Amino acid sequence: MDPRLEAELDAHAGSDEELVERLFRLVLRRPPDDEARERALRKLAEGTLSRATLLYELAASPEHARVRELDDAVALGLGARARGERIRWLQAPATDERVVEVPWVLSRLVPSGRVLEVGYAFAEPAYLAGLLRSGVELVGVDLATRDVDGMETVRADVRALPLGDDSVDQALLVSTLEHVGADNAVYGIAAAEGTDGEPRLAALRELGRVLRPGGSLLVTVPLGEPKDYGWFRQEDERGWMRLFARAGLFVHELELYELTPEGWRASPDLDTAGVRYGDRGPAASAVLCAELLPGRTRRLLSAGGLRTVARRRARRAYRRARRRL
Ligand SMILES: C[S@@+](CC[C@H](N)C(=O)[O-])C[C@H]1O[C@@H](n2cnc3c(N)ncnc32)[C@H](O)[C@@H]1O
CATH class of the missing domain: 3.40.50.150 (Vaccinia Virus protein VP39)
Known part of the structure; x- marks a missing residue:
């Protein structure tokens, strides 16, 4: 079959109940609440709502905007981690x-x-x-x-x-x-x-x-x-x-x-x-x-840590003094 026709028929396959459940989970990442499910099923049945418009309404809702914000945040963080980058x-x-x-x-x-x-x-x-x-x-x-x-x-x-x-x-x-x-x-x-x-x-x-x-x-x-x-x-x-x-x-x-x-x-x-x-x-x-x-501050405060800091400071002071000469 023509792939476009096949995809169109797919979009109309299955019951309205299955569709409503699937779209809410996909777009809003939650199951539909009773009121929203009943409204969508009633309107789909009477023909005042199409499957495409239900998808549009869910995707255009403020609730989906929040889903996107968080999804973007997670994608950004995990993407940076995969590249070995720390987000700044x-x-x-x-x-x-x-x-x-x-x-x-x-x-x-x-x-x-x-x-x-x-x-x-x-x-x-x-x-x-x-x-x-x-x-x-x-x-x-x-x-x-x-x-x-x-x-x-x-x-x-x-x-x-x-x-x-x-x-x-x-x-x-x-x-x-x-x-x-x-x-x-x-x-x-x-x-x-x-x-x-x-x-x-x-x-x-x-x-x-x-x-x-x-x-x-x-x-x-x-x-x-x-x-x-x-x-x-x-x-x-x-x-x-x-x-x-x-x-x-x-x-x-x-x-x-x-x-x-x-x-x-x-x-x-x-x-x-x-x-x-x-x-x-x-x-x-x-x-x-x-x-x-x-542990790092504890190491710094140990005798060894303090010696290391003192040596570093002495080296810097020595370099500064030489520059002045
Ligand atoms: C604002 S919520 C955390 C938000 C969450 N981490 C997030 O990523 O969105 C604060 C959490 O700290 C928990 N909490 C408060 N006092 C705690 C304690 N003494 N020990 C363990 N959990 C505690 C609360 O039960 C609550 O789940």
Whole structure:
């Protein structure tokens, strides 16, 4: 048969029920809700909606725009990782911070090994699908539960992980650190015990314990004027950096982004005074993305580390003095 005719007949094959189910899953990445299914089936049956127009309506909907934003973010991150590139100076559309955090993190995902995703239970399905496609061995940790095929899931507090020392190659915290020890009722979690002290510091130290030497921690957090919002706590750059340093984590890489009227843009000199969560868009107004390495600061503070730094400084001073002669 003529291939074009064959394709046209294919588009009309199967029942309307099958078509509606297939199109919703393909375009909106979810099954149709009862109301939408009933409406589409009724209109298809009475001839006031064609199969092509149903596809168009779904693809033109604001819901599909969000699907595209996240799909673009995942594709960008995994594509960069496949080329061995770390995404920097990213530009992303003016929506919530996931469109920056997701590609930033995915492009730095280790090529293989055991990866701990902290706070996976409410992660965007597109991000989880991207992680699952990446080929790493995934362990999800959260106070909440969610079954994810292909991912080992552990219900635990990130401050007390049921994992051995040096047992993880990389840990990911996408918009999660700021929630540790906060009021997590929004995630259906009763007030956690032991929220006194500095819960986020305890979380970072625990992650430092389970990370193997040479492993890394990818962290993305809301950035702005320091403020306790109840369900999370935002810090300015100094506040986050102080927390990383106190946890003994070396900042290997750091990028700051802010939401501008043109979309998300890198903003290395961002002044966070007056930058408040929710002021510029649906969620964070700025975000800090960092790769942290455990152990490096400790090595620096050891006698050997201090000697190395002193020698380097002496060499530089000697070179400067010679230039002056
Ligand atoms: C904003 S959501 C995380 C978003 C998600 N990572 C993403 O990629 O979109 C915060 C998550 O942190 C989890 N959480 C909060 N405190 C925790 C703790 N102490 N230990 C483990 N998970 C925690 C919550 O249950 C929730 O799933």
